[in-house]
Amino acid sequence: MEKAQLVFVLAPAMGHLVSAVEVARLLLNRHDLLSITVLVLNHSSVNSGVRNYVESQRASSSTISNSLRFIDLPKDEHESFSFSSLAERQKPHVKEAVLKITQSESSIDSPQLAGFVIDMFYTPMIDVANEFGVPSYIFFTSSAASLGFMLYVQKIHDEEKFDPAEFKDSDSELPVPSLVNPLPARVMPSPMLSKKQLPPLLENARRYGEAKGIIVNTFLELESHAIESFKIPPIYPVGPILDVRSDGRSNHQEIMQWLDDQPLSSVVFLCFGSMGSFGEDQVKEIACALEHSGYRFLWSLRRPPPPGLLVSPSDYEDPQEVLPKGFLDRTTKIGRVMGWAPQVAVLAHPAIGGFVSHCGWNSVLESIWFGVPIATWPMYAEQQFNAFEMVIELGLAVEIKMDYRNDSGIIVNCDEIERGIKCLMEHDSEKRKKVKEMSERSRMALMDSGSSHFYLGNLITDVMDNLG
Template identity: 60%
Template sequence: MKKAELVFIPTTGISHLLSTVEVAKLLLDRDERLSITFLIMKIRSDPKIDRFINSVSTACNRIRFINLPKDEPDPNQPRKFLFSLIETQIPHVKDEVSKLVSQSESSPDSPTLSGFVLDMFCTPMMDVANEFGVPSYIFLTSGAASLGVQFYVQALHDEQKVDPTEFKGSDAELVMPCLANPLPAKVLPSVLLNKERLPHMLRQARRFRETKGIIINTFEELESHAINSFSKGNIPPVYPVGPILNLNRDGDCDEESDEYKDIKQWLDDQPLSSVVYLCFGSMGSFGVEQVKEIACGLEQSGHRFLWSLRQPPPEGKMEPPSDYTNPRDVLPEGFLDRTAITGKIIGWAPQTDILAHPSVGGFVSHCGWNSILESIWFGVPIAAWPLYAEQQLNAFQMIVELGLGVEIKMDYRREFISDGNEDVISAGEIERGVRCLMELCDEKREKLKEMSRKSRKALENGGSSFTWLGRFIQDMADHLP
């Protein structure tokens, strides 16, 4: 293979960007002929993303980042924001790729444009790749079962004329090739049950079938059933190359900050495996009523806790949560005083450092895929409290398919953009979930430790993910234009 350049187009948002950059680094480590250009779409300036990009640029000269011009999609349609943002960026992507091709043609030492690696939401960019005569690959930041569910529902809709939104609120169970157990319809990803957003997802799944391959952030030993199911039917090759984790926390964490030192010191002072850690991802937050129930449930459980408590964005806004100026405003009266010794409330959380800490014995999580992979990597069991996207499906996998977690409420669901109408889980249910988690039997903990060992082995020389990554590079070389 001659020198080759891949163009990566991730979506906005730190959680997708982190794992996409990590897969780029893996590719560069394996083949010195590769170089990678990231085209970055931004809605607004985000210091966290800027710090991360600067950190990676400094550390690796074979990855470069180009910020695309900011185009404001229609602010009155927040639910279509991502899709309209991607559409508006197509001309800018064409311009930047044209420049890359011109540079390549004018200099014999420059790498040749050899393909696009697109985030799962960026399938419209496949048309740009086609115009330049190069293949498109998808990088899926969620798991293999999630991909299988998308293909299943798209085929159900297109071939059997079933409207999946009719499953909303039903007690139906679906038997799918990608899952060993029947899936309750009420844990289907939110987008499949929403009439407005379903067409986007169906279009996305159809486009997935046109790609030259799908790289998945998972590993064979974790999702063997789903991965094996892809060998049948018109599905492109899949490459499970994970778990892809940002363990170095490039640009994300200042170990010299008072905030970081304070969290670490508190954890150092706690007994082994005694702390339950609560965190709901970069976009997860709750209203005041639910916050009070969590607080009461934690207090009643009697277990030590470290709680990343975030303030929700204004209603109807697609913005990340922020840290509270004063958490006392939303917590039950006297709660902070009564739990001063056994608990700690934080805002931002250095998650991988917390999960790696020996005093942490359980993780109450929204079941975002990155968080699931991190919990497995560090061998910390999860209590599932999914919120949006495919998190209910991820919770089902952890609890039912894999037997690696416990349930707080597997079919809990709230909209990505809050409309103020949320179910509230009671303090009693939260207390029960925390107790189940922290008093988990040795057999389940050992099973999780075994999966943790497999996750690390998969990435080692000769491991399953190492082998799949080599296969992807070879297949990409075979498809060079």
């Protein structure tokens, strides 16, 4: 059999990058004749975490084999940053990089270019794949249901002039083919309500039909209705794709030792993703709820970035400046407040009994993997949709506020948060049992006879069939 080469064109964002690189590793582990080159698009606003991650992957790949390599594209210094405009500007660089690859590997036994795997927001790269005469596969980092919703909105927008922004605060419900339940308009993904962000989203969705397949970070047992609602192009649910190898103990020994001393499933963990943070008024309401609830807690508390700056939140030098007076002293026996948290290591700890989360899809999959139920507190992107799917569609989470948006100015009060935490931490609840069952199914999906293992095999067969 011939050797095949795939080119991954990835977004410089941790939530997209990590899962895509894990897919690359899965593919390489399954097929000896595959090699993968990852092209990392670069922009001056890309944070150091992304750069450090790429460097660590490059180092570990070079020690394992030469079948996975990383190439940094020239840095884009353009002031504005949006996925679609960056992809358009980087097309010549991608073409040049792939030309170099194909020219340097022109001997008889060199791998033949078999296709592009393209980030869900980078569909302009389909044009580059077409120039090389190879098919494209989209890598979709969120749920199958949200992929179905995106395609549904694009269809009714183009055919019926549907404008999502008109329904922003309405009580309307939408009959979405990838959902069993009608979707309340108030939980539509934030970018769909933005006049600026909607057009590139719709253009991406239009181009999905040009792909030979869409790789989705989910698994059949979690989203059977959504997955079975698709007809064309083929869907490859190969998840849950997680990097669960990282161990946060070494850098956070004090916190991990504190967790070691807590009873099983007794601690509620609050963490809102790499871009999640709250203003002082909301922080005080969360503190009030934690104190009143009486539950043990571990809270990742971050300082919001200055208004208008697209940068990650930072850690407080002294969190007491935003917490209620005396809060840390009064809760010293039951709780800990920290800055950035090693989320995977914390969720994996047996002391964790519940997770108050922003519902980023990677976080949802991690919580399911470790069997930790979620209380939903979405903030941006498609997280409101994910919260709805987890609470209403799948019955795997409880609600704090499903339609919260971090730019709304709304303050969720102490009582509402406390009610959600108490519901989350009920020990013998049906939700807790369902999450434990889904945890087992998530692990089985990746095993040799599992559903995701099967779909990954189908994907590899399809890629190898591209060699002409």
